[in-house]
Amino acid sequence: MSTDLRTAVRDALAAEMRRDDRVVLFGEDIAAAGGVFKATPGLSEEFGPERVFDTPISELALAGAAFGCAVSGLRPVVEIMFGDFMALAMDSLINQSAKYWYMSNEQGTAPLVIRCAVGGGGRFGAVHSQTPATWLQGIPGLKIAAPAFPDDARGLIEAAVRDENPVVVLEHKRLYPVTGEVGAAPVAIGSARVVRRGADVTIVSAMRGVHDALGAAETLAASGVEAEVIDLRSLRPLDLATVVESVSRTTRLVAVEEGPQLGGWASGLVGAVAEAALGELDDVWTLTTPDTPIPYSPVLEDAYLPDAGAIASSVLARLSVGGPV
Amino acid sequence: MAKTEGARISDGGSGAGALDLYRAMVRIRAFEDEMQRLFLRGEVHGTVHLYTGQEACAVGVCSALIPGDQVAATYRGHGAALAMGTEPRALAAELMGRSTGVCGGRAGSMNVVDREHGLIGCFGIVGGSIAAATGAALALRRSGGVAVAFFGDGAANHGYFHECLNFASVQRLPVVFVCENNLYGEFTPMAAVTAGGDIRARAAGYAMPAEKVDGNDVATVRAVADRAIDHARRGDGPAFLECLTYRHVGHSKTDPGSYRPPGELQQWLERDPLIVAAAALAEAGVDASEIDDCATAARADVAAEVAAAVSDPYPDPSVPVAEYA
Numbered sequence: 135m136s137t138d139l140r141t142a143v144r145d146a147l148a149a150e151m152r153r154d155d156r157v158v159l160f161g162e163d164i165a166a167a168g169g170v171f172k173a174t175p176g177l178s179e180e181f182g183p184e185r186v187f188d189t190p191i192s193e194l195a196l197a198g199a200a201f202g203c204a205v206s207g208l209r210p211v212v213e214i215m216f217g218d219f220m221a222l223a224m225d226s227l228i229n230q231s232a233k234y235w236y237m238s239n240e241q242g243t244a245p246l247v248i249r250c251a252v253g254g255g256g257r258f259g260a261v262h263s264q265t266p267a268t269w270l271q272g273i274p275g276l277k278i279a280a281p282a283f284p285d286d287a288r289g290l291i292e293a294a295v296r297d298e299n300p301v302v303v304l305e306h307k308r309l310y311p312v313t314g315e316v317g318a319a320p321v322a323i324g325s326a327r328v329v330r331r332g333a334d335v336t337i338v339s340a341m342r343g344v345h346d347a348l349g350a351a352e353t354l355a356a357s358g359v360e361a362e363v364i365d366l367r368s369l370r371p372l373d374l375a376t377v378v379e380s381v382s383r384t385t386r387l388v389a390v391e392e393g394p395q396l397g398g399w400a401s402g403l404v405g406a407v408a409e410a411a412l413g414e415l416d417d418v419w420t421l422t423t424p425d426t427p428i429p430y431s432p433v434l435e436d437a438y439l440p441d442a443g444a445i446a447s448s449v450l451a452r453l454s455v456g457g458p459v
Numbered sequence: 460m461a462k463t464e465g466a467r468i469s470d471g472g473s474g475a476g477a478l479d480l481y482r483a484m485v486r487i488r489a490f491e492d493e494m495q496r497l498f499l500r501g502e503v504h505g506t507v508h509l510y511t512g513q514e515a516c517a518v519g520v521c522s523a524l525i526p527g528d529q530v531a532a533t534y535r536g537h538g539a540a541l542a543m544g545t546e547p548r549a550l551a552a553e554l555m556g557r558s559t560g561v562c563g564g565r566a567g568s569m570n571v572v573d574r575e576h577g578l579i580g581c582f583g584i585v586g587g588s589i590a591a592a593t594g595a596a597l598a599l600r601r602s603g604g605v606a607v608a609f610f611g612d613g614a615a616n617h618g619y620f621h622e623c624l625n626f627a628s629v630q631r632l633p634v635v636f637v638c639e640n641n642l643y644g645e646f647t648p649m650a651a652v653t654a655g656g657d658i659r660a661r662a663a664g665y666a667m668p669a670e671k672v673d674g675n676d677v678a679t680v681r682a683v684a685d686r687a688i689d690h691a692r693r694g695d696g697p698a699f700l701e702c703l704t705y706r707h708v709g710h711s712k713t714d715p716g717s718y719r720p721p722g723e724l725q726q727w728l729e730r731d732p733l734i735v736a737a738a739a740l741a742e743a744g745v746d747a748s749e750i751d752d753c754a755t756a757a758r759a760d761v762a763a764e765v766a767a768a769v770s771d772p773y774p775d776p777s778v779p780v781a782e783y784a
Contacts, residue, residue, distance in 0.1 A: 187630070192626055202591040203596075203598045238562055242579075
C-alpha cells in the first residue's frame with residue numbers, strides 16, 4: 135500500500151495502540167487537533183482521552199511524565215512538537231530516562247518514545263528548524279531513529295514503541311508528504327539500508343539527506359560516476375558495519391548532514407569509519423551546513439542546506455582532486 | 460525490626476503505631492549518623508546529603524502508603540528509601556559503592572532506585588522527583604495506586620514544580636506532592652529566593668488541596684498524609700503537603716552551615732522530630748524504658764547492618780554491562 139510518511143506514522147501508532155493497551159500518547163495539540171503536523175488525527179477518537187490527550191505547553195512536565203509513567207508500566211509516546219523544543223525536555227530524557235536501566239542496576243527500564251518534527255527547509259527560522267540528533271547522540275542508553283521513507287517510519291515507530299530503552303524518533307518536516315510503499319517487515323533500530331548500489335563512492339545520510347543523495351546519484355550517473363547511497367535510518371546506535379562494507383567496495387565516503395560539522399554525527403561517522411577501515415579508503419569527507427544558526431529567508435536557507443546539487447558538486451570536486459575514478 | 464515494606468505500619472494515632480513510627484525515624488537517624496562517620500573515613504564517596512532532622516516527613520508520609528504505591532525522592536533521599544523498606548545494609552553498601560548495594564554500586568547516594576519497595580528513584584537534580592511522580596501517577600491511575608513526590612523548598616522555584624502541578628491538576632492524577640521545606644535551598648535562605656514566601660499558596664493556585672504543617676511531628680505528618688493520599692486515591696486529583704522542617708546538618712558534606720543565624724539550629728534541635736515523638740509517646744503512657752529500648756535496639760540493628768556492608772565486595776569492573784536486548 136502506498137501512503138505518505140505522515141500517514142505511515144499515524145497508522146503505526148494506531149496499530150501499536152491496538153496491539154498493546156499500555157501505549158499512551160500525549161503532547162501539545164495532538165488529540166483534538168490531531169497534531170500540528172497532522173500526524174495523529176483520529177487517535178483520540180479511537181482510543182479515548184485516557185490514552186490520547188492534549189497537554190499544557192510544558193515540555194519539562196511532558197518529558198518528565200513520560201519518564202515517570204514509563205518506569206511505572208506504561209509505554210508512552212510523547213510528541214515534542216518541534217525538535218528544537220527538545221532543549222526543554224532533555225533533563226528527563228538524559229538524566230533520568232537514558233540512565234534508568236543502568237543506574238538502577240537493571241531493576242527497570244524506561245520504555246518511552248519521543249517523536250519530534252525536525253529539520254530545515256520549512257522557512258521556520260533558527261529555532262524551529264534544527265535537528266537535535268547530535269545533542270543526544272552522545273548519551274548512552276538512548277536510541278535515535280531517523281526515517282527517510284514511509285515504510286521505515288512505520289517500522290521504526292513499531293520498533294521504538296516495543297523497545298525497552300527510550301527512543302527519540304526524528305520526523306523530518308519536509309518528508310511528511312513523501313509517499314512510498316508501506317509493508318509489515320520489522321525494521322531494527324540501528325540498522326542502515328543501502329538504498330542505491332554504486333561502485334565509485336558511498337554517500338551516507340539520513341532523513342531528507344537520503345533523498346538529496348539519491349538525487350545527486352542521478353546527476354552523478356549522468357557524469358559516469360556510480361554512487362552508492364546508504365540511509366542510516368538510525369543515528370544511535372550507528373550501523374557502522376553497513377558503511378564499512380560499502381566503502382570496502384567504493385573506497386570513498388561522504389557523509390551528508392543537515393547540521394554543522396563540529397560535533398555533528400557525520401564527522402563522528404567518518405572518524406569511526408576511518409578508525410575501522412583506513413586502509414580501504416581513498417577519500418573520506420563530510421558535507422555539512424555553514425557554522426551558523428539556520429537562516430529564515432528562503433534565499434539564505436536554500437543556500438544553507440546541503441541539497442542534491444551540492445552533494446553532486448562535492449563528489450565531483452573530490453573525485454577530480456583524488457584522481458580519475 | 461520489621462520492615463515497613465512500603466505498607467502502613469499501623470494507625471499513627473494508636474500507641475503501638477506511634478512507637479513503630481518512632482522506631483522508623485530512629486533507624487533513619489542512626490543510618491545517617493553511620494553515613495557521616497563512614498564519609499569521614501572515606502568509605503562513602505563524592506558527596507552525601509543527610510536527612511538528619513527531617514525524619515518525620517518521610518516516615519509520616521511513607522507509612523501511610525500501601526503496596527503498589529510509588530515514591531520519588533530527592534538526592535537527600537536516604538530517609539525516604541529507608542521509610543519505604545530499603546534494607547539499611549543494601550543502602551549503605553550502595554553509598555560505599557559495593558556490589559551488594561541496592562543498585563549494585565552504580566547509582567550512589569543521590570540516585571538510589573529500589574523498585575521492590577516502591578521507590579522509583581531518588582533524583583539528583585532539583586525537581587526531577589516531581590515529574591517522575593507525576594508520570595507514575597499516569598500509570599497508577601489504572602491500578603488505584605498513588606504516587607508521592609518528595610522535594611524541597613528550592614524545587615518550588617523550578618519549572619518542574621509549576622509545570623507538573625498544573626499538569627497533574629488538569630489530568631486529576633493520583634499524586635501527592637510533599638514539599639519538605641527545610642528553609643534553605645542549598646546555602647541560600649528560602650526567603651531570599653522565593654517570591655511571596657508561601658509555597659503552600661502556590662500549590663493551592665493549581666486547584667488542589669494544600670496544607671502546611673509541622674514537619675517535625677510525625678503524627679501530624681501522618682494524619683495529613685492520610686487525608687492527602689485518600690484524596691488522591693479516590694480519584695479527586697493531586698494533593699499538596701508543605702512540611703516545615705529543618706536539616707540539622709549542612710546541605711552536603713562540604714557545607715558546615717555557617718550561613719545560619721545564631722541560635723536557629725538550637726531552636727530546631729529542641730524540636731528534633733525524635734524528641735517530639737518520644738515526648739508524645741510518653742504522654743500517651745508508653746514507659747520511658749520501652750521508648751529507650753526501642754531506640755537502642757533500632758540503632759544497634761542499623762549499626763550491625765552497616766557494619767556488615769563495610770565488608771561487602773566492590774563490583775568487578777571486568778563484568779560487561781548488559782544492554783537491554
